[in-house]
Amino acid sequence: MKDVKLVLCDLDGTLLDDNKNVDLDIKNIVLKKNLLFTLVSGRNLGQVLTYVDALDIKIPFITNNGASVCLGKERLYGLFIDRHCIEDILMFLMNYNISFLVNCDSGVYSYGQDSLIQQFKLRSIGKCPVFDAVPISSLVEENIEKIIMSHPDDELMTEISNILNDKFPKTHCVRSEGRAFTLTNKSASKGSSVRWLLDHLGIEKEHVIAFGDNFNDISMFKSVKYSVAMDNAASEVKRNAIYITKSNNERGVSYFIEHYVK
Template identity: 40%
Template sequence: MERLENIKLIVADLDGTLLDENKQIDSDMPSLLPAMREQGIAFTFGSGRNMHIMQDYVSQLQVDIPYITNNGANMFEGRRCIYECSMSSSDLLLALTLLKQRGIPFLAYSNFAVYPVGSHPGLTKFMERLKGKSDIIETKTIHEIIEHSIFKVVIIHDDEILMKQVMDEINNNCKEAHCVRSEGDIYTLTHIDASKGNTLKKLMELMKVSSDQVLVFGDNYNDTSMFDVVKYSVAMGNSTKEIQDKATHVTKSNEEQGVSWFIKNYVLEKL
């Protein structure tokens, strides 16, 4: 395979892509940053994570351009939100009431706090990451939650049939809120226009780069919208065949530093 020429922007997902199973960043990435800057290649994140739990990685890789959070519901520059796409209170009331009636636990995110309803070990892990970084308010009712600007709701349930029914009911009855499967038994509810791909298009406009100058890395369902809006997309070796088939290239796994390996071998000019 030949080197990809004229790449000006690289966007990488975090979990399952740039991070290994211990949530440690690709160890070879920091050493690549000087060469990337010298060759005019900017680097940023496109993540489903909340801004608060991305800050360590933003600092570690010195990301100084906007980055995508909450599966595209927000874009931040530093700690300043420069784009947001929240859900209407009417859609939230419908969707969250349905989830509660079905006994499905969820975690609603605003930029200032998270609101858990129900319990699940997976949601507990999300909240542990947020301790000391964002307020966790466990006493709110659904009516109190929807008074706030909610950008994302994380839902965890292992019954695929039930979740398919719930997703269909939400997506068929909400005007703008949309529920999708992110990875495994994790689902996300966001505004229908809030996808990583749509927000990446806004970032490309901001950076004044074209779709054939952008390279994206991802490993799961919520990354494929980014694959759709650029010429070059790379699926991780640990992703499913379904995800790999949607990308233009496949690299090594996240445990094998697949992001840095691909950049070194197929993006950077040999020094």
């Protein structure tokens, strides 16, 4: 691949290993090959900034599953969940005992005790304000970028996702990490924000390669010429990628760029 100018990379399950350690080798590899590099993550701004700083990323990056494109702490592009349906969505989740996190401008709001949601909550502590179980009515005026939800019953969560997509047509719910699902504005996705970013940078998709491992990365794959799934990715994700690299625990991103991007 001699025509690549920009590398787009997911974090969890891709650039991060299973212990959440970042592959710092990527920094020198892209520098040596004179490539632009940025992150396209489901994580919120505070969490992503940690890796932006560690990797010395100077161009815009994508957060909240495509709901925002940011440069430093500045939001360049953002899509929010319709305020008119926020209360109904959150009450629906509570009625089914679904644990969830609400990500918005003022911080992260946590509801329920599901272990995965608690894990996600811990990621935000120290990076942005974190609140527990405030009244739902207090969130209806917030700019909400995403709602992360989880329940131990995977079949139930899949059913809940389908119901949400039918019941609230202005939103979109998709599996994002492990058994977690993420709900955003229907127009927000990694793919849509990648297209905005490429236009902003003046780079055509023919010069872009993207790495990912989960279902929310598929729309990103479809927005660039070269798509690479991690070996640890789900089968459906691999089917939607052109190439497959080593796993996230084997530095699959660095390996592929080092050996196949000229």
